[in-house]
Amino acid sequence: MRRSGSTIKEVAQKAGVSPMTVSRVLNNQDVVRETTKRRVFDAIRELNYRPSIMARSLANGRSLCVGLLYTNPSHGYLSELLLGTLSACRERQHLLVVDKPDEDLLRRDPQYVEQTFLRSSIQALVVAPPLSEDAEFMAKIAAAEIRYIALGPVHWGNGLSVCIDEIAAAEDMTSHLLELGHRDIGLIRGPAAHAASALRFEGYKRAIEKAGIPVDERLIADGNFDYHSGREAARRLLSGDKKPTAIFATNDDMACGAIGFAYEQGLRIPRDLSVVGFDDSPSAAANWPPLTTIRQPVREMAEIAVGLLDADIMTIAPDQRQRVVPHTLVKRESTRPLLD
Structure with missing residues (x-):
């Protein structure tokens, strides 16, 4: 596969369209015919093109555009997840994009994942449960060759994950x-x-x-x-x-x-x-x-996940790729010994 340094002009030449048409496809404008869209996406895949909306921040070679994906219904979990991810991204000067994928489209449209990320400059993902436990979805992420960290107890092959026992x-x-x-x-x-x-x-x-x-x-x-x-x-x-x-x-x-x-x-x-x-x-x-x-230290788990996005996975031993974080039993006033 070609390196990701391709330009929008190269994509346009490959697809036989103008750079403006490529831009319209990437911005999901309805004025482009479906047949043309397919040619553009075929060219994007072949050239491994990733549009850059943060060229300035990427100039130092360290910053990333990180996507946080969730479908979790718990507001308490999500607030801690977001705070941890935001804190870690700010510390590392990463750009954070938060998205709740359309679950109906995930099931119906086999191109949904690929097209969604090809339209953005997301370079790495933090995926929260239950999405991180969906085998079909995670296989699509792996096929798109986007680095990811899965939160939760399900560990996928050679990927990286963070969880508690x-x-x-x-x-x-x-x-x-x-x-x-x-x-x-x-x-x-x-x-x-x-x-x-x-x-x-x-x-x-x-x-x-x-x-x-x-x-x-x-x-x-x-x-x-x-x-x-x-x-x-x-x-x-x-x-x-x-x-x-x-x-x-x-x-x-x-x-x-x-x-x-x-x-x-x-x-x-x-x-x-x-x-x-x-x-x-x-x-x-x-x-x-x-x-x-x-x-369950969700905020800390999110911070660890973002930190792992900077790591070279090949330098991490396979048995170290699932990070298990300690849990704590917190005793408060909602329990008491059972009275006879």
Whole structure:
């Protein structure tokens, strides 16, 4: 493949059009015929052309145009992710472009990924879950030969990724509730599209089974990593014939939703019900009572990811390409020992 130093004039010559037409295609203007667009994109692919909107900042040879891609529904997670990415990009004088890809187009249009990045000067990507766990999407990113860092527990071949040990973290939280005397521990799982949902469920099961307690499906409810789904899951758990004395919501947004529903039912937290979360997002400390949770250092993980974009992957040993960051059990006022 040709080096990426091609010019817009070379692309125009290859496609048999004017440089102005190439510019219109790159800016997604509707005045260009589809057949012409295809010729332009074919030329861009062959020449490996990357338009430069930041030539001045790239002059020092270090700065990058970094794309942050997300489809995660959790506002708490996204705020920490954005703050960490912004901080690291500012420190390194990188330009940051934040994008939420169109999920329908991702599924329907096989050219969506390639055309989206060929129209920009994005040179590197930080990809957040669940997008970073989508095999088809990540294969397209790899095929486009754009360097990337995947956040989350799924590691792709020879790529780089940053995560925590999701199973160990969920096991630690469940063990904490068991140490407080709880035996009927409800779990609010996240959406199936997130690999972390299954891993956190596995950690919950391991702790329960180690305590000699069978996993009871009546104590399991599904959510979508947002406040509303946490409320609905808590309603199902607290309305069933097997009521939990503690609820482990596998992210903070759902935990806050569970607490909100419990209050509406006249339950006092933690006197009548202990509730814990996962992530230690800003809402965890701001909630009342402040939420016991697992701290997933999303901001620091994002900073590490941006730092790795500067690295030469060939100098990193294969067993070091997935960076596992420590988690922390943060104990606050939403839990208490179970009273007999």
